[in-house]
Structures are given as structure tokens and as C-alpha cells.
Amino acid sequence: MSEEDIYKTIEMARESGKISKGVNEVTRSIEKEEAKLVVVANDVTPKEIIMHIPLLCKVKNIPYSEVSSKKELGAACGLALGTATASVIVEGNSKKLISEIQKSQKKETKEEETEEIKETEKEEIKGEEPETKPEEEKTEKKSEKENKEGNKNKEE
Numbered sequence: 001m002s003e004e005d006i007y008k009t010i011e012m013a014r015e016s017g018k019i020s021k022g023v024n025e026v027t028r029s030i031e032k033e034e035a036k037l038v039v040v041a042n043d044v045t046p047k048e049i050i051m052h053i054p055l056l057c058k059v060k061n062i063p064y065s066e067v068s069s070k071k072e073l074g075a076a077c078g079l080a081l082g083t084a085t086a087s088v089i090v091e092g093n094s095k096k097l098i099s100e101i102q103k104s105q106k107k108e109t110k111e112e113e114t115e116e117i118k119e120t121e122k123e124e125i126k127g128e129e130p131e132t133k134p135e136e137e138k139t140e141k142k143s144e145k146e147n148k149e150g151n152k153n154k155e156e
Contacts, residue, residue, distance in 0.1 A: 003067045003068060003072075005097060005100075005101075006039055006065050006067055006101070007067065007072060007073070007075075007076040008076075008094075008097065009037065009088070009094045009097040009098060009101070010039060010073070010076040010077060010086055010088065010094075011076050012092060012093045012094035012097065013037075013088040013089075013090070013091055013092050013093075013094040013098075014076070014077060014078055015092065015093070016092030016093040016094070017088065017089070017090035017091050017092025017093070017094065018088075018089040018090035018092075019077060019086055019087065019088055019089060020035075020086065020087045020089055021074075021077045021079065021083045021085070021086050022083055022084070022085065023049055023050060023053075023084050023085050025087075026038060026053065026085040026086065026087045027052070027053065027056065029087045029089055030053070030056045030057060030060055030062055030087065031056065031060075033060055033062070034087075034089050035057075035060075035062050035087040035088065035089060036062070036063070036087075036088045036089065036090075036091055036098055037062070037063045037064075037065070037087065037088040037098050037101060037102075038053060038057050038062055038063070038064045038065070038085065038086075038087045039064075039065050039066070039067055039073060039085065039086045039087070040053055040054070040064070040065075040066050040067070040084065040085050041066075041067055041068070041069060041070035041073045041082065041083070041084055041085070042066050042067065042068050042069075043068060043069055043070055044070055044084040049084060050084055050085060053085060063098065063101050063102045063105050064105070065101060065105075069082070070082035070083055070084055073085075073086055
């Protein structure tokens with residue numbers, strides 16, 4: 001979907017439904033699973049302010065989109081200033097546009113998963129070990145630490 005469609009969706013939801021604006025409100029709406037769509041501006045500095053939002057959306061299975069300008073996102077929300085994030089709480093007349101965004105995101109997610117599977121299969125065919133996941137690395141480090149501690153206890 002184009003940015004204009006996303007801004008239009010926010011405007012329609014603002015007029016006929018309910019939206020939340022700002023990082024704190026949007027984060028709360030995601031955590032409570034009230035958000036139907038989350039939009040984040042890319043020109044936010046520092047990026048750390050919004051880095052958690054895509055991850056939360058993925059965990060809660062909430063559609064997520066990015067736009068280039070926080071000023072335009074703020075205007076779509078009816079604000080004189082820009083806003084880093086916005087979420088649609090009650091769709092109102094924007095329900096159809098939001099469902100289109102959800103469909104396009106599901107398609108993108110499926111394509112990404114397919115690519116990951118293909119990469120893993122290529123690595124296995126070459127005889128390389130697939131990249132370890134962070135959880136596996138933590139487990140390996142923990143067991144290494146336990147082994148070292150066990151050796152120290154034996155020496156004493």
C-alpha cells in the first residue's frame with residue numbers, strides 16, 4: 001500500500017472511529033491488543049524511541065506500516081505537530097483499507113518465511129550448520145559458565 005493510502009486510513013479512522021497518537025498511547029494500545037493498525041514515522045530521532053513497536057506488533061499479530069514523515073502522520077491524526085506513531089483503535093469507515101493492509105502484510109510475511117526456509121535448506125545442503133538462534137547461544141554460554149564453575153569447585 002502507498003503512504004497516501006495509509007494516511008487516508010488514519011484520517012478516516014480519526015473521523016469515524018478512534019485513534020491513538022504518540023509512542024506511549026500506541027504502545028499501550030498494542031499491549032492491550034486494542035490496536036487494529038499501527039503506523040510509525042521513519043524520520044523519528046533517536047530511533048530507539050520507536051524500535052520496540054514493530055516487535056510488539058509482530059508478537060501481538062497486529063498490522064504495522066511505516067511512513068516517511070512524522071509531520072504528515074501528525075496531520076493525518078489532526079495534530080498541528082508531528083507524531084512518531086499512531087494506531088487505529090476503532091476502524092470506523094477505514095475497515096476496508098485496514099483489511100487490505102492486513103492481507104498485504106500476511107503475503108509479505110509468508111514470502112519472508114519462505115525465503116528463510118530456502119536459506120536454511122541451502123546451508124544444510126552445503127553441509128554448513130544453520131545460524132544459531134539467540135536462545136541457543138544463551139543456553140550454550142550458560143552451560144559453558146556452569147562447566148567453568150564446576151571445574152573451580154573441583155579444584156577447591
